[in-house]
Amino acid sequence: MKSKGIAIPYVVWMAVFVVAPLIVVVVYAFTNRDWTVTLDHFNTLGQYAGVFGRSFLLAFVATIVCILVGYPLAYLLARERGRLRSMAMLLIMLPMWMNFLLRTYSWVFLLERNGFFNNLLSAIGLPRLDIINTSGAVVLGMVYNFLPFMVLPIYSVIEKIDPKVIEAAQDLGADSVTVFRRVTFPLSLPGVLSGVTMVFIPSVSTFVISRLLGGGKTLLLGDLIEMQFLGSAYNPHLGSAISLVMMVIVLICMGVMNRFGEGEGEAVLL
Numbered sequence: 001m002k003s004k005g006i007a008i009p010y011v012v013w014m015a016v017f018v019v020a021p022l023i024v025v026v027v028y029a030f031t032n033r034d035w036t037v038t039l040d041h042f043n044t045l046g047q048y049a050g051v052f053g054r055s056f057l058l059a060f061v062a063t064i065v066c067i068l069v070g071y072p073l074a075y076l077l078a079r080e081r082g083r084l085r086s087m088a089m090l091l092i093m094l095p096m097w098m099n100f101l102l103r104t105y106s107w108v109f110l111l112e113r114n115g116f117f118n119n120l121l122s123a124i125g126l127p128r129l130d131i132i133n134t135s136g137a138v139v140l141g142m143v144y145n146f147l148p149f150m151v152l153p154i155y156s157v158i159e160k161i162d163p164k165v166i167e168a169a170q171d172l173g174a175d176s177v178t179v180f181r182r183v184t185f186p187l188s189l190p191g192v193l194s195g196v197t198m199v200f201i202p203s204v205s206t207f208v209i210s211r212l213l214g215g216g217k218t219l220l221l222g223d224l225i226e227m228q229f230l231g232s233a234y235n236p237h238l239g240s241a242i243s244l245v246m247m248v249i250v251l252i253c254m255g256v257m258n259r260f261g262e263g264e265g266e267a268v269l270l
Contacts (some may be wrong), residue, residue, distance in 0.1 A: 025238030028240035041241035048224060048242065055221040056249070058135060059203035062142035063150075066199045067192065069143070070150035074191075075184075077151075078158035092148050100145065104212050107141055108132065111213070133215030141209040150195035158184065163208060193257055201250055221246050 032038050039160055045052075095103055110116045111132040118128040131137050161184065169179045207222030214220075221242065227240025 003101050004008050025240045028237050029244045030241075031237060033237065041238045042245070044238070045242065045245060049114075050219060051219055051224050052246075054135075054218070055246075058139055058142070058218075058220065058230040060147075062139050062146065062203045063196055063200045065139065065143050066147050066150040066195070070147055070195065071154055071192070072164050074151045074154035075158055077155050078161075092151055096148055101208060103145060104141055104209055107137070107144065108212055111137055111140075121185055132213065133217050135214070135218050137213040138218050138220075140230075142199075142203045142206065145209065146199040149198035149202075153194035153198065154188055154191040157188045161187050196257060200253070204250065205246065220245055 028042060030037055030039070032040070073092075077085055080088070108115075112118070113128065113130065113132065115132070117131070121128055131140075165183060165187070167177055169183045174182065204220075205222045205225075207220060207226045210218050210220045210223055225239045225242050225246075227233050228235045228242065
């Protein structure tokens with residue numbers, strides 16, 4: 001009975017701040033402004049197919065870049081000891097202590113036409129680059145802001161791998177590459193999948209990064225939804241329908257990746 005009593009605040013919190021908002025979104029998505037049930041909002045989503053495709057593509061690219069950068073970094077950190085690892089973890093976490101909006105604004109200063117990077121290129125005799133207000137700048141902003149969410153889960157999993165498992169593989173004649181391919185990487189997949197989830201979901205729904213670094217030229221789902229709730233095209237019912245479809249697609253993607261991860265884990269055990 002005591003354990004059930006302890007869970008009551010958690011259940012209330014979930015009901016008020018998770019379940020209730022989802023119910024509101026579902027109700028808005030399937031109703032008109034006069035609150036009649038309709039599917040018209042879903043029928044009009046075809047005209048936003050380009051926005052859906054662009055959002056998922058840029059989020060996918062940002063997630064892949066985070067894996068390519070974050071996994072080696074997490075692996076090296078897990079193998080380090082002492083002050084060097086503590087200092088590296090501090091440098092990774094330090095940007096997270098700053099406001100998200102300020103971090104993104106800093107990249108506007110760095111990437112703009114007369115910003116730091118272009119002035120540096122001019123100083124060494126190289127032509128200036130038009131990076132700001134492009135899809136590349138948006139992906140760069142996603143990677144910078146969400147990279148710690150990829151590094152930390154992977155680091156946590158690799159750091160907990162029993163060294164005896166690695167030693168056993170080496171005793172059986174496996175070289176370093178084989179140990180990593182057959183033991184370390186498969187065992188670290190839960191951390192990779194957690195990192196993918198924590199990077200992909202905010203990337204596909206962001207609107208601050210695309211607005212500041214994309215200059216309004218790279219319209220993503222977050223921008224489209226924000227326009228329906230706060231912009232001149234005020235239509236919360238359509239915004240809810242877009243949000244609901246995006247959520248379903250993201251859940252399907254996460255389910256597929258989790259199934260893939262389970263298959264890899266079973267392969268390691270075999």
